[in-house]
Amino acid sequence: MKLYGAPSPAPNPRRVRIFLAEKGVDLPETLVDMRKREHKSPEFRAKNSLGQIPTLELDDGTTISETVAICRYFEELHPTPPLFGQTALEKAMVDMWVRRSEFVLMTPVSMFWRHAHPYTAALLTQFKDFGESNREHVASAMRWFDRELEGRDYLAGGAFSMADICLLTTLDFANWIGLETPGTLANLRGWHERISARPSAAA
Amino acid sequence: MKLYGAPSPAPNPRRVRIFLAEKGVDLPETLVDMRKREHKSPEFRAKNSLGQIPTLELDDGTTISETVAICRYFEELHPTPPLFGQTALEKAMVDMWVRRSEFVLMTPVSMFWRHAHPYTAALLTQFKDFGESNREHVASAMRWFDRELEGRDYLAGGAFSMADICLLTTLDFANWIGLETPGTLANLRGWHERISARPSAAA
Numbered sequence: 163m164k165l166y167g168a169p170s171p172a173p174n175p176r177r178v179r180i181f182l183a184e185k186g187v188d189l190p191e192t193l194v195d196m197r198k199r200e201h202k203s204p205e206f207r208a209k210n211s212l213g214q215i216p217t218l219e220l221d222d223g224t225t226i227s228e229t230v231a232i233c234r235y236f237e238e239l240h241p242t243p244p245l246f247g248q249t250a251l252e253k254a255m256v257d258m259w260v261r262r263s264e265f266v267l268m269t270p271v272s273m274f275w276r277h278a279h280p281y282t283a284a285l286l287t288q289f290k291d292f293g294e295s296n297r298e299h300v301a302s303a304m305r306w307f308d309r310e311l312e313g314r315d316y317l318a319g320g321a322f323s324m325a326d327i328c329l330l331t332t333l334d335f336a337n338w339i340g341l342e343t344p345g346t347l348a349n350l351r352g353w354h355e356r357i358s359a360r361p362s363a364a365a
Numbered sequence: 366m367k368l369y370g371a372p373s374p375a376p377n378p379r380r381v382r383i384f385l386a387e388k389g390v391d392l393p394e395t396l397v398d399m400r401k402r403e404h405k406s407p408e409f410r411a412k413n414s415l416g417q418i419p420t421l422e423l424d425d426g427t428t429i430s431e432t433v434a435i436c437r438y439f440e441e442l443h444p445t446p447p448l449f450g451q452t453a454l455e456k457a458m459v460d461m462w463v464r465r466s467e468f469v470l471m472t473p474v475s476m477f478w479r480h481a482h483p484y485t486a487a488l489l490t491q492f493k494d495f496g497e498s499n500r501e502h503v504a505s506a507m508r509w510f511d512r513e514l515e516g517r518d519y520l521a522g523g524a525f526s527m528a529d530i531c532l533l534t535t536l537d538f539a540n541w542i543g544l545e546t547p548g549t550l551a552n553l554r555g556w557h558e559r560i561s562a563r564p565s566a567a568a
Contacts, residue, residue: 211513212469224454228468231461238453250441251427258434265431266415269472277495289495292480310414 164219165232166209167191168201173268173335174229175216179365180327181233185240191216230260233324245324252319259318259325263332266306270299271336279339300341304333308347315356322360330357367422368435369412370394371404376471376538377432378419382568383530384436388443394419433463436527448527455522462521462528466535469509473502474539482542503544507536511550518559525563533560 167175168191175191182189194200194215202213210217210227218226218235226232237246247253276282277293307329311317318325333343333354343350357363370378371394378394385392397403397418405416413420413430421429421438429435440449450456479485480496510532514520521528536557540546546553560566 211509212465220454226454226457226461228461228464231457231464234460235453235457238456250438251423251429253441254429254434254438257437258429258431261431261434262415289492289498292492292495295492306414 163189163221164192165189166194166206166215166217166219168194168196168215171335171338172196172215173331174214176334176365177229177327177331178216178232180331180362181236181245181324183362183365184243184245184322184327184360185236187236187240230324230328233327243322245322245327247318247323256318256323256325259323260328263317263325263328267300267303267329267336268332270296270303271332271339271341274300274341275339297341300336301344304343304347304350308350311349311353314349314353317353322357326357330354330363366392366424367395368392369397369409369418369420369422371397371399371418374538374541375399375418376534377417379537379568380432380530380534381419381435383534383565384439384448384527386565386568387446387448387525387530387563388439390439390443433527433531436530446525448525448530450521450526459521459526459528462526463531466520466528466531470503470506470532470539471535473499473506474535474542474544477503477544478538478542484542500544503539504547507546507550507553511553514552514556517552517556520556525560529556529560533557533566 165178167178170176179191194206196215200206201215207213209219209225212227214227216227216229216232218232220226226235234246237244245256247256274293274296276286277288278290278296279293282288316322316326317329333350337343343354345351368381370381373379382394397409399418403409404418410416412422412428415430417430419430419432419435421435423429429438437449440447448459450459477496477499479489480491481493481499482496485491519525519529520532536546536553546557548554
């Protein structure tokens with residue numbers, strides 16, 4: 163199989179790399195040059211008509227897109243250590259926190275990136291006022307995660323999971339585009355430090 | 366257990382109702398009056414600090430939020446008929462199409478609803494130009510789903526799944542807020558007619 167990806171700071175390919183590192187699976191990425199818009203080329207769109215990475219191509223040519231769907235596929239192939247939970251409740255909790263990382267934090271982060279960041283301004287039409295308004299949503303999302311992390315080592319409960327991977331990559335991307343995590347958010351900062359200290363975080 | 370929900374046109378509680386109807390599970394909703402902002406009350410926020418519905422409360426007081434996470438919990442409790450796939454590839458495909466329904470279609474639909482619809486204008490500050498710009502993204506998403514549905518009975522492959530539920534409720538909500546499915550999109554319209562003919566769609 164082939165895993166199409168791109169180097170950091172792209173948060174989605176990194177989510178898969180961290181996931182595979184935690185699983186101990188060695189699958190080097192086939193790099194797609196986003197600066198050259200290779201992900202929007204007809205060749206790549208034949209693999210993923212949305213022109214997005216990561217995309218996983220199986221040996222029979224079947225392709226799987228969407229980061230979490232790709233990781234879920236690897237979870238089935240390599241169940242140990244479990245990163246999507248084991249019991250019904252654990253599975254629901256991991257899914258809930260994956261989705262909350264995406265909807266509560268990643269959505270305003272992407273909207274800021276898409277509509278207010280100078281890098282994107284060169285590529286696409288922006289609605290700048292709207293884009294800037296997402297600073298406040300991002301700040302409020304960070305405060306909310308900080309409250310929710312009170313007394314917890316990991317986002318979705320007692321064990322490291324896909325939810326921690328999603329929040330980590332989102333937070334790092336937010337920081338990279340200038341949306342910093344305030345120093346006052348001790349729970350979120352402490353959690354970030356613990357998760358970043360895992361060898362997988364270097365992926 | 367208690368399932369907190371709200372009647373149509375709210376798309377998220379409906380996703381859970383359709384899911385339970387397909388599973389043959391009888392669990393009446395405990396209604397939360399969104400017009401009275403009951404979902405934002407301190408009592409409800411003690412169950413879901415984001416103040417969102419649906420939320421599932423287990424008998425020991427544990428709560429699960431996020432529609433797909435709630436459905437995934439029920440999938441574990443009632444595996445038949447499978448609605449999240451059975452093999453590794455099926456599970457990945459259902460997840461991929463659930464997420465594509467949400468990211469490709471639901472995101473611009475919600476942004477239009479949040480920033481351009483008169484109902485929301487009365488409640489929140491809107492960025493109208495940005496909101497209106499989502500009409501085009503919704504139209505383009507519908508055309509993309511139409512192309513992808515060519516020759517397929519169901520969104521995620523050979524069987525009805527959670528992905529069909531997600532696309533159905535999103536499309537119906539889009540139509541309800543004035544973002545209609547063009548008559549020219551025969552694949553999408555045909556799929557919509559087939560899925561809407563299932564008894565569960567009335568849920």
